[in-house]
Amino acid sequence: xxxxxxxxxxxxxxxxxxxxxxxxxxxxxxxxxxxxxxxxxxxxxxxxxxxxxxxxxxxxxxxxxxxxxxxxxxxxxxxxxxxxxxxxxxxxxxxxxxxxxxxxxxxxxxxxxxxxxxxxxxxxxxxxxxxxxxxxxxxxxxxxxxxxxxxxxxxxxxxxxxxxxxxxxxxxxxxxxxxxxxxxxxxx
Numbered sequence: 001x002x003x004x005x006x007x008x009x010x011x012x013x014x015x016x017x018x019x020x021x022x023x024x025x026x027x028x029x030x031x032x033x034x035x036x037x038x039x040x041x042x043x044x045x046x047x048x049x050x051x052x053x054x055x056x057x058x059x060x061x062x063x064x065x066x067x068x069x070x071x072x073x074x075x076x077x078x079x080x081x082x083x084x085x086x087x088x089x090x091x092x093x094x095x096x097x098x099x100x101x102x103x104x105x106x107x108x109x110x111x112x113x114x115x116x117x118x119x120x121x122x123x124x125x126x127x128x129x130x131x132x133x134x135x136x137x138x139x140x141x142x143x144x145x146x147x148x149x150x151x152x153x154x155x156x157x158x159x160x161x162x163x164x165x166x167x168x169x170x171x172x173x174x175x176x177x178x179x180x181x182x183x184x185x186x187x188x
Contacts, residue, residue, distance in 0.1 A: 006055075006115040010123045010130045011143040012157055013179075019154030020127055025062055034148045034178030041176055054082060055118030058109075058133075061088035063125030068093070083118075085109065087129055110138045127159040134158065134165050139186045142167060148178035 013030065014020050021027050057079050059067075064086045071077045081098050089103045102109055110133075114121050123133050133139045144157070166187035173181045 004116065004119055006119050006121060007140045008110060008115075008121045008123065008133065008138050009141040009143060010133055010139050011145070012125060012130060013145040013147060014157045015149050015151045015154070016146055017150045017152065018157050019151050020125060020157050021062075021066070021155045022151060023154055025066065025155070027066065029149050029151050030147060032147060032149055032178060036174055036176055036178045039174045039176040039178070051080065053120055054122050055120045056083040056085065056114060056122070058085045058087065058114070058121065058123045058129070060126040060129040061086060061090055061092060063129070064088070064092060064099075066125075079124075085114070106132055107136050107138065127156050131158040131160045134186070135161055135163075137188070141170075142182075142184045142186055144182045144184070146180045146182070148180075 012020055015029060022029075064084075067078060077096065079098070084096075084099045086092065086099060086101050087103070087106070088101055092101065094101070110121065123130055123139070134142075167184035168187060169182065169184055171181075171183040173183075175181070
């Protein structure tokens with residue numbers, strides 16, 4: 001099978017002070033009441049079209065558990081029917097055929113299993129998973145959505161980087177909600 005050209009994106013929503021969740025894993029701060037009058041509206045149809053371009057998701061076990069809790073609260077499964085790989089060594093509940101669990105080598109997963117099959121691979125959490133993706137040189141792009149709130153302490157966006165990672169800014173978007181999205185290429 002010929003390898004298709006693929007792109008690995010790290011995407012995370014974080015507080016302005018760089019936390020993806022509180023220490024207990026809660027993300028109650030994600031929805032704010034801020035309004036930025038010069039920001040863009042988020043068009044649901046454009047979001048739907050954009051999400052259709054994502055081939056698969058990769059996440060850690062705590063992110064998976066957070067997604068399950070959102071689903072249990074009636075918010076639905078935000079990843080649709082896209083293939084989703086959960087990195088874990090724990091036994092976790094699975095009610096979706098699109099979810100698989102993986103506990104092996106991350107480089108092998110990305111380069112040998114995901115890149116040959118998917119054009120757009122999205123790492124969506126957590127901090128140690130995204131840190132490993134960068135540390136191992138697997139990421140092509142970083143998308144950082146900043147919520148206008150400071151939570152003072154929590155789980156950092158990246159854990160264990162161990163070295164600098166050069167980035168090149170490609171795009172900046174500000175939204176009516178006060179959220180800012182930064183899009184970077186990861187220098188290779």
